[in-house]
Amino acid sequence: MTFDNKREVRWWEAVGVGLALAVAALALLQWGIEGVIHDRKTQTMPELKGKSIAAALDQLAPLNIGLRKEGAEFNDAVPMASVLRQYPPAGTVVREGKIVRVVVSQGGETVLTPAIVGLPLRNGEMLLRQSQLVLGEVNESYSLKFEKGTVLSQDPKAEASVERNALVNVTVSGGPPPAGVDLMPDFLRKNISEVQAWANSAGTTLSSSKDMSSPFAYGTVLSQDPAPDTALGASAKVSVVISGKPGKPGETGPAVTNFHYELPRGGGESLVRIVVSDKYGERELFNGLRRPGSKIDLPVQETGGAHVRIFLNGILVDERDM
Numbered sequence: 001m002t003f004d005n006k007r008e009v010r011w012w013e014a015v016g017v018g019l020a021l022a023v024a025a026l027a028l029l030q031w032g033i034e035g036v037i038h039d040r041k042t043q044t045m046p047e048l049k050g051k052s053i054a055a056a057l058d059q060l061a062p063l064n065i066g067l068r069k070e071g072a073e074f075n076d077a078v079p080m081a082s083v084l085r086q087y088p089p090a091g092t093v094v095r096e097g098k099i100v101r102v103v104v105s106q107g108g109e110t111v112l113t114p115a116i117v118g119l120p121l122r123n124g125e126m127l128l129r130q131s132q133l134v135l136g137e138v139n140e141s142y143s144l145k146f147e148k149g150t151v152l153s154q155d156p157k158a159e160a161s162v163e164r165n166a167l168v169n170v171t172v173s174g175g176p177p178p179a180g181v182d183l184m185p186d187f188l189r190k191n192i193s194e195v196q197a198w199a200n201s202a203g204t205t206l207s208s209s210k211d212m213s214s215p216f217a218y219g220t221v222l223s224q225d226p227a228p229d230t231a232l233g234a235s236a237k238v239s240v241v242i243s244g245k246p247g248k249p250g251e252t253g254p255a256v257t258n259f260h261y262e263l264p265r266g267g268g269e270s271l272v273r274i275v276v277s278d279k280y281g282e283r284e285l286f287n288g289l290r291r292p293g294s295k296i297d298l299p300v301q302e303t304g305g306a307h308v309r310i311f312l313n314g315i316l317v318d319e320r321d322m
Contacts, residue, residue, distance in 0.1 A: 040095040047090035048083040048102060054317040056083055056102070057264045064096035072104045079161070080107025080132065081315075107132065113168060114314025115158035116151050118273060118287055121172050124151045127271075127314040128168055136167030140174040143229045145186050148175035152229070159316050184238070186228035188281065192219040192242045205237045210244030214280075216301070218245050222280045257322065259285070259300045261310055265293045270312045272296065276322070278306040 043063040048056045053069070060067055070087075078084050084105040088094055114131050116124030125135045141152060150173045156162055177183055182202065187195045192208060199206035211222055220243040226232070263270060274286040274296070285298050285308075300306065306322035 040097055042093050042095055045088050045090055045092040045094055045100065048086045050078060051083050052081055052315055052317055053104065054264050054312055058318050060100065065094065066099040068099050068101050070101040070103055072106050074107065075105040076109045078105035079110060079112045080105060107164065109164050110161050111164050113156050113158055113160045113162055115273060115311045115316065116154055116170070116314055118284060119151050121149050121151055121170070123271065124170065132164045134165055134167050136169040139171045141171050141229070142175065142177035142181060142183060143173035144176060144183050145228050146173040148173050182232040184226045184228055184230040184232055187221045187224050187240065188283065190221050192221060192240065195221060195240055199238060204232070207239045209241050211241055212244040214243035214245055216243040216245060218243055257300055259298045259308060261296045263290055263292055263294045267292055271314070273311040274298065274308065276300060276306050276308045
């Protein structure tokens, strides 16, 4: 065999060895990738149909499952900007890192009314337009609690299913009342001593009862009748329920826990409204504009059975039990 022939044989041998090593490396890489994938935890795919994209992201994030919008279709039965279909379907067991593909509804004849109570009328009207609704009759009522021009009530209420282009009637604050018009102040979470001082100066009859199971400090007002901003007559009678927790006025109330919420990333600023409800009523924890990805941390008193609702741009996106 000549020298050139030997060199050609060696070259082909080198090529063969290189190909064998490449195949082995590829197989090893594939084995490693499969090993990593199979080492991931499994999760059960939740039901996303009917939820807004923001709510779906909030539900998938703790499961380490991604979301990709695959398309949009008109649908009368599912509200606009809500998930119409998903793949994999709900109940499917998948591994963390899975991407769920969704088709989003472009709406039809039915839409959900946004929550506009507590917002300036101009902002509320913009949210109604975005939801394909129309601002209807606007009434005005004096208020000690809300600034002039703030929406006090809406009809239909938030999250109601209505026909597209339906009218939403509102009552807005006319600001503090003029002289001669007396409104019931808001005494919730205040001490009974404040209520008594007000009643004495206003010449109003005050009665109270105690809730011995309340975790709040003794004397804290849990509920009141009439409600805040109710017009009071000359012979008005006011009743309150206060905390009867053993102790002295001014002692420390219930334990405080931290409520955390992180806005979805992407898009522009969102109007965030966070409301908590418990057996003592409903109160607003937060109302303001925040950028995508912003984190909101709020102290919440632990009363037991509290339920928190989060609205983004007037749309209910999440609900949590405390």
